[in-house]
Amino acid sequence: EAGVAQSPRYKIIEKRQSVAFWCNPISGHATLYWYQQILGQGPKLLIQFQNNGVVDDSQLPKDRFSAERLKGVDSTLKIQPAKLEDSAVYLCASRAPLDNTDTQYFGPGTRLTVL
Amino acid sequence: DAKTTQPPSMDCAEGRAANLPCNHSTISGNEYVYWYRQIHSQGPQYIIHGLKNNETNEMASLIITEDRKSSTLILPHATLRDTAVYYCIPEQGAGNMLTFGGGTRLMVKP
Numbered sequence: 001e002a003g004v005a006q007s008p009r010y011k012i013i014e015k016r017q018s019v020a021f022w023c024n025p026i027s028g029h030a031t032l033y034w035y036q037q038i039l040g041q042g043p044k045l046l047i048q049f050q051n052n053g054v055v056d057d058s059q060l061p062k063d064r065f066s067a068e069r070l071k072g073v074d075s076t077l078k079i080q081p082a083k084l085e086d087s088a089v090y091l092c093a094s095r096a097p098l099d100n101t102d103t104q105y106f107g108p109g110t111r112l113t114v115l
Numbered sequence: 116d117a118k119t120t121q122p123p124s125m126d127c128a129e130g131r132a133a134n135l136p137c138n139h140s141t142i143s144g145n146e147y148v149y150w151y152r153q154i155h156s157q158g159p160q161y162i163i164h165g166l167k168n169n170e171t172n173e174m175a176s177l178i179i180t181e182d183r184k185s186s187t188l189i190l191p192h193a194t195l196r197d198t199a200v201y202y203c204i205p206e207q208g209a210g211n212m213l214t215f216g217g218g219t220r221l222m223v224k225p
Contacts, residue, residue, distance in 0.1 A: 004158070033212075042202060042215025043159065056212065091158050102149050102206055102213055106158025 002026065004107035006092050012113045018080040021110045024073070025094030031055075033104060034067055034077050035091040043091055049075060079112075087114045119203050124220040127197075133190040135219050137203030140184040146206040148179065149213070150188050152199040159202065159215075162188065193223045 005024040013019050025032050030051050035043035046065065048055040052072040060067065064083070069075040079086055089111050093104040120138040127133040139148060149164040163170055163177045165186070170177045176189040190197055202218040 042200075042218055043213075044215070045212055048212065093158070101147070101164060102204070103161050103164070104159075104213060106160065108156075109158050 004092055004094055004105055006090075006107035006110055008110055009108065010111050010113075012115065013082055014115050015084055016081040018078065019082055019112060020076055020078045021090050021092075021112075023075045023077070023092030023107060025075075025092070026096075026105055028097065029094035029105070030072070030097040031095040032069060032075050033093040033095075034075070035093065037089040037091055037109070039088070046077070082112075082114045084114050087112055119205060119216050121201075121203055121216065121219045123217060124222070126222050126224055127190075127193045129195060129223055129225050130192055133193040133197065133221055133223070135188040135190075135201050135203075135221065136185065137187070138185045139203065139205045142183055142205045144183070148177070148183075148186050149204045149206065150175070150177065151202045151204065151213070151215075152197075153202070153218070154196075154199040162201075193221075195223050195225065197221065198223045 007022050032049040034046045036046050037043040046060045047057040047067045049069045052069050067077045089109040091106055091109045093106045095104050118141055147164050147166050150162040151159040153159045162174050163172055165177045165179050179186045200218040200220050202215050204213050207214055
């Protein structure tokens with residue numbers, strides 16, 4: 001079974017530019033998560049989708065971050081405009097539809113550097 | 116939400132058992148404890164979870180105290196590939212969300 005795919009793996013931009021990250025979850029996984037992991041810290045949840053609907057986006061900085069999962073499969077996370085403090089690894093995770101546990105499967109992440 | 120306390124770092128000799136403690140004294144009676152690990156430059160990986168009874172799988176064993184205020188993750192024969200940050204995560208209600216703390220950085224040494 002293929003794991004969670006993310007692209008790009010690395011991205012370097014200048015502040016005030018825009019950037020987008022893509023995630024393809026494990027086939028059939030209805031729940032999809034985006035996390036932000038700043039160097040030296042644990043991942044922090046940004047947004048949770050169930051199919052194409054948002055379950056929780058309370059920690060998403062909505063003035064500059066947006067995310068969508070239009071067809072309930074893959075997802076895109078966008079930052080516009082980027083700030084220096086957005087430098088982090090952005091992780092995508094998914095969970096199986098009939099799994100009521102907190103077992104999530106993570107992708108390798110996208111490392112963003114904002115100069 | 117339950118809070119956790121983990122030592123920031125630990126060392127373990129290759130081939131020996133690694134015992135990683137976690138204090139979660141505010142956990143509720145029906146909240147599971149999850150353990151994940153994150154190897155350098157990879158995403159977190161699920162290891163094991165438990166409620167009251169001790170649990171074992173192919174990766175590790177989880178010992179939960181009777182009062183459920185603490186737990187210990189045991190890697191019975193640590194290898195160099197077990198070098199990672201290990202996160203102890205109490206369940207957060209029914210939202211299926213993970214709240215990661217700082218974790219324990221385990222260094223397995225030859």
